[in-house]
Amino acid sequence: MEMEILSTVNWARAQFALTAMYHWIFVPLTLGLSFLVAFFESIYLKSGNEEWKKITKFWMTLFGINFAIGVATGIILEFEFGTNWSNYSWMVGDIFGAPLAVEGIFAFFLEATFFAVMFFGWERVSKKFHLFSTWMVAVGSNLSAMWILIANGWMQFPTGMAFNPDKARFEMQNIWDVFLSPVAISKFVHATSSSFIVAALFVLGISALFLLQKRHQKMAKRSMAVAAVFGLVASLFVAINGDESAYSVAQRQPMKLAAMEGLYQGSTGASLVAFGVLNPAKDVGDNQSEFLVSAKLPGLLSLLATRDFNGFVPGINDLVAGNPAQNIIGANERVANGKIAVAALAGYKEAKGRGDAAGAAAALATFNTYQGDLGYGYLKNGEAAVPPVAATFYSFHIMVVLGSLFILLFVLVLYHLKKGDIENCTNLNQASFYALFFGYVASQAGWVVAEVGRQPWAIQNLLPVGVAATPIGSGNVQATFFIFLILFTTLLIAEIGIMVKQIKIGPEA
Numbered sequence: 001m002e003m004e005i006l007s008t009v010n011w012a013r014a015q016f017a018l019t020a021m022y023h024w025i026f027v028p029l030t031l032g033l034s035f036l037v038a039f040f041e042s043i044y045l046k047s048g049n050e051e052w053k054k055i056t057k058f059w060m061t062l063f064g065i066n067f068a069i070g071v072a073t074g075i076i077l078e079f080e081f082g083t084n085w086s087n088y089s090w091m092v093g094d095i096f097g098a099p100l101a102v103e104g105i106f107a108f109f110l111e112a113t114f115f116a117v118m119f120f121g122w123e124r125v126s127k128k129f130h131l132f133s134t135w136m137v138a139v140g141s142n143l144s145a146m147w148i149l150i151a152n153g154w155m156q157f158p159t160g161m162a163f164n165p166d167k168a169r170f171e172m173q174n175i176w177d178v179f180l181s182p183v184a185i186s187k188f189v190h191a192t193s194s195s196f197i198v199a200a201l202f203v204l205g206i207s208a209l210f211l212l213q214k215r216h217q218k219m220a221k222r223s224m225a226v227a228a229v230f231g232l233v234a235s236l237f238v239a240i241n242g243d244e245s246a247y248s249v250a251q252r253q254p255m256k257l258a259a260m261e262g263l264y265q266g267s268t269g270a271s272l273v274a275f276g277v278l279n280p281a282k283d284v285g286d287n288q289s290e291f292l293v294s295a296k297l298p299g300l301l302s303l304l305a306t307r308d309f310n311g312f313v314p315g316i317n318d319l320v321a322g323n324p325a326q327n328i329i330g331a332n333e334r335v336a337n338g339k340i341a342v343a344a345l346a347g348y349k350e351a352k353g354r355g356d357a358a359g360a361a362a363a364l365a366t367f368n369t370y371q372g373d374l375g376y377g378y379l380k381n382g383e384a385a386v387p388p389v390a391a392t393f394y395s396f397h398i399m400v401v402l403g404s405l406f407i408l409l410f411v412l413v414l415y416h417l418k419k420g421d422i423e424n425c426t427n428l429n430q431a432s433f434y435a436l437f438f439g440y441v442a443s444q445a446g447w448v449v450a451e452v453g454r455q456p457w458a459i460q461n462l463l464p465v466g467v468a469a470t471p472i473g474s475g476n477v478q479a480t481f482f483i484f485l486i487l488f489t490t491l492l493i494a495e496i497g498i499m500v501k502q503i504k505i506g507p508e509a
Helices: 002-047 050-083 086-120 127-156 175-179 182-213 217-252 254-260 300-306 316-321 331-353 357-378 389-419 426-452 474-505
Strands: 161-164 169-172 272-278 291-297 457-459
Touching (some): 002 182, 002 426, 086 127, 086 169, 086 175, 254 316, 272 300, 316 331
Antiparallel strands (some): 161 169
């Protein structure tokens, strides 16, 4: 039975990851391209140049194709909280449901209402109202993302709630603590600004393709100019916000940071890994080297995590076994405390059920003492609190390296646009085209870091995924996994096919 539950949890995780990663193919382009379309139309309204209207309509069409298909995966993703994670929905539905409800009622309707005007109102409403509608679609799209990311931020850093031992549920205490959580705000800013980069690379890549094909060159150069400026500003902002995000992770999810850097043994003046190949034989607590080969920047990880070159950054070993010298309570001790909390909670319910008020009070007092480690009580041991290190480490460094290269690309494109020879820069245009695909790689890698890096937790330190999952047969989840795999792949192929057809037609249509 235990193996069956384990299998169900793994399949549920795989299905949710599949849906989320397919959904995130569509979302970044929606978030960023909506603003780029608004910029294009703003230039058209201000200049009165019909060429900018053609540019706006072309990119708006591609935005609409992406938006329509992205909605389908998003709806399925929300349903999976009930189908795959019913225990999660029961235990935290009061809190997690609030931002999702606001997203549906406010942001989605704002977005959907003006979406129709944006697409079908060109000759039916005034130019100014049409531009207003386009901007409202951009704002609405990003507001939708904001509420989703607030919910995700709460999972990373649960706040504003209390555990009800009678109902075994986490209940909302302060909605503003949830909405204004520093982690939620940081996630929203980082996710949306990185999505702007994906959209900028999308416009840049297709425009570069036009230049390589010697088609629509004036339109391509104008689109590239706006996209390169937009992408460069977003890239610089992501770099700054990424530093703040890493600091937030260091303070609230130190195990994730240790996995991101492949850091097993904590130290003062910890080095930041610029490049590294992990040692696959390395395990928690052994004496083997962390890397087969690496290049490190001395002191920079301490500066990133503590704002001090000589600050102490805990490694995986410290976070599992504990480090009294640094006042770090290890996961091993927290697992022991958590098991006391789980037993006390069961004892409280049993005593209350048989009318033993004194026994219930004693059990509740014990539970209150250890409830901060309740989630750890469901883990087998302290090592179970370690996320998949290789997936987290490589995803993080792929994201950082690609993000740095994107900055260089935007600068080079702007330089040659200003110089007036961009159409002759074959290598640069080829790089711009291929960067379109690497933008998606970096975006997906960022989500792997965020979600895989916090495993095994559905809610950080409070609810492991094994407890959050729906207790059903694994065969049911396996069947729907492959159904969704076929469905989402079909949708993706359909989107690519429609977009390729539209790109071949070009802006003249």
